[in-house]
Amino acid sequence: MKVYTTENVRNLALVGHSGSGKTNLTEAMLFQSGAIQKIGHVDEKNTMSDFSKEERERGSSIGTSIIPVEWRNKKLNIIDTPGTIDFIGEAQGALRASEAVLMIIDATAGVQVGSERMWKYTEKIGLPRIIFVNKIDGENVNFRALMEELEDKFGKKVIPFSVPIGEGEDFVGVTDVIFQKGYKYTKGAPEDAPLNHDQVKATERMYEEIAEVVAGADEVLMEKYFSGEKFTREDLLRGVTEALVAGDAVPLLVGSAEKGIGIDILLNTIINYMPAPNHDQAHIGFRYESGEERQVSPDQPYSAVVFKTITDPFVGKISIFKVLSGKITKDTALYNANEESPEKMGGLYIMRGKEQMAVDEIYAGDIGATTKLAHTLTGHTLCDKAHPVLYKMMKQPSPVIYYAIEPESKGDEEKISTSLHRLQEEDPSFVIERNPETKQLTIGGQGSVQLDVILEKLKNTFGVATKKVPFIIPYRETIKGKTEVQGKHKKQSGGAGQYGDVWIRFEPCDEHFIFAEEVFGGAVPKNYFPAVEKGLEEAMEHGVLAGFPMTGVKATLYDGSYHDVDSNEMSFKLAAALAYRKGIEEAKPILLEPIMKAEVSIPDEYLGDVMGDMNKRRGRILGMDQKADGTQVLIAEAPQAEMYEYAIDLRAMTQGRGSFTMEYARYEEVPKDIAEKIIADHKAE
DSSP states (O other): OOOOOGGGEEEEEEEESTTSSHHHHHHHHHHHHTSOSSOOOGGGTOOSSOOSHHHHHHTSOOSOEEEEEEETTEEEEEEEOOOSGGGHHHHHHHHHTOSEEEEEEETTTBSOHHHHHHHHHHHHHTOOEEEEEEOTTSTTOOHHHHHHHHHHHHOTTEEESEEEESOGGGOOEEEETTTTEEEEEETTEEEEOOOOHHHHHHHHHHHHHHHHHHHTTOHHHHHHHHHTOOOOHHHHHHHHHHHHHHTSOEEEEEOBTTTTBSHHHHHHHHHHHSOOTTOTTOOOOSOEEEESOOOSOTTSOOEEEEEEEEEETTTEEEEEEEEEESEEETTOOEEETTTTEEEOOOOOEEEETTEEEEOSEEETTOEEEEEOOSSOOTTOEEEOTTSOEEEOOOOOOOOOEEEEEEESSGGGHHHHHHHHHHHHHHOTTSEEEEOTTTOOEEEEESOHHHHHHHHHHHHHHHOOOEEEEOOOOOOEEEESSOEEEEEEEEEOSSSSOEEEEEEEEEEEOSSSEEEEEOOOTTSSOGGGHHHHHHHHHHHTTSOSSSSOOBOSEEEEEEEEEOOTTTOOHHHHHHHHHHHHHHHHHHSOEEEEEEEEEEEEEEOGGGHHHHHHHHHHTTOEEEEEEEOTTSOEEEEEEEEGGGTTTHHHHHHHHTTTOOEEEEEEEEEEEOOHHHHHHHHHHHHHO
């Protein structure tokens, strides 16, 4: 593949609901451009963008892939993203590297939840968008009704740039609204199709919508429009691009990726109107943090950000980066600004799916790859050491679901941790945690599909078979009452003896543990106070109900006795432990459970179901709020034990339109009937 300069590059994130046809569209674009001679199909497991074993087995994208398409002396970097919400971290990384978004809508299904989510997110970050309505040839398609739905969901700024000639079984081609010409397709090849009177009039009305948008770009175009002067090609190019960048217009095009209909008009629209990386109002996904600020220009010192890492079983680590300034050549000395460390490049490539195409140089705004970087992770900045710059790392979404896992083979315990961290280089949106209390290994992410894929990769890539195990809830024990008890350890049967005697008052407190002393007259020498405190601290690691750690206890040493010869630190530690056991049992011990605070965002129509479900989880509704778009935000608290599967259940209740965040709030007493069962189950183990 030849080298492209900045102004001839377009970076486009491909987004849409799972199953809308993103992968098929990339195949159609590659075929239309002549890059491939045969279109791959998802069900035949031979597409360019879905190349991993897990993707081909599932028949859907689970990771970002780069598909460069050459069209009319321009290079389109199509960044294909997964459509499942579980992989939102992948999609967000792709959006950072893009100046625009191509959103696919399935004409047979309408606006689905994945597209709604992406629309809101891209609206929030200000990315220009193009909509491609795919599968116009599908059953029961009604384009007019679909346009009404799109305008209802996304607003009047959605403007048709092409419309179908026929629909469903009768779909044979498209009308290009700007050039007011019709085209029919045979095996993806267009030929002129005359428009009838009604089609001409409809096309003229739609062109007028585009003309109004163009007129708003500047005063010169506005004057032309009101004087009735026809816009030139240059006027259209400038006006539409400015409207796109400003978010005032979203071109809508139609077609069939499967039949290759409308793909050429889509490609023309992208290269004509989507902003180049050096457009003065282009979206900036990688924000400057420190060092020398840069422009998207080949004349600046080079800098780049790695936005995707692939772990290949044969090649090793592949780092995919976007050049943000200057240019990178195959001989460039790389420097990792995050680690303050030089890196040695293992070759310079353009990626097409898993295919690596060697190049000599990559200009600012373009996307490239290299291998074998020792210190570089996703999000790291590469730059000229003499001209340092650092770009901000992307904040990953907080996990909403966790699995507790362990290897099927005990011999793989060390290997599983190493392998998970290798996979985290590829997907930094999942977390790995080892609970210091329960000793359980957990992984957390955005959904069960994401975590299932991680377990599949552990087995397929690293040969580590795992199994999910029940979560061990980190319960605590505390006391509600106050008591005074004696703890006496005495062992005097000849030889060196042991003697420790303490009187301790136990009572509740707000801190984890308070040790105090009120000993008078030297009943217990001061040098044994630390031993008493240590004995209590060690004893508190296990409560008296079910062995869970004890918390919220104040222990006051107020009396006791000692022996001049037989007393020592160990004797007083043991005496304190005896007092602890007896005192806690008398001080009304109770079981505590962790409580989580959740913020649940849902469409209004699901509010009743979600509130009812939260009550079933022993939850408490703290309040509600409403966002500007009508989304309801439910603020609630619920026990952690009831929330592990909440991500799955919420999606089922809201047809995938609900989302939530969750964080630890505090510990609270477990209801008596539930506590009795937990204690009984724990004692039975």
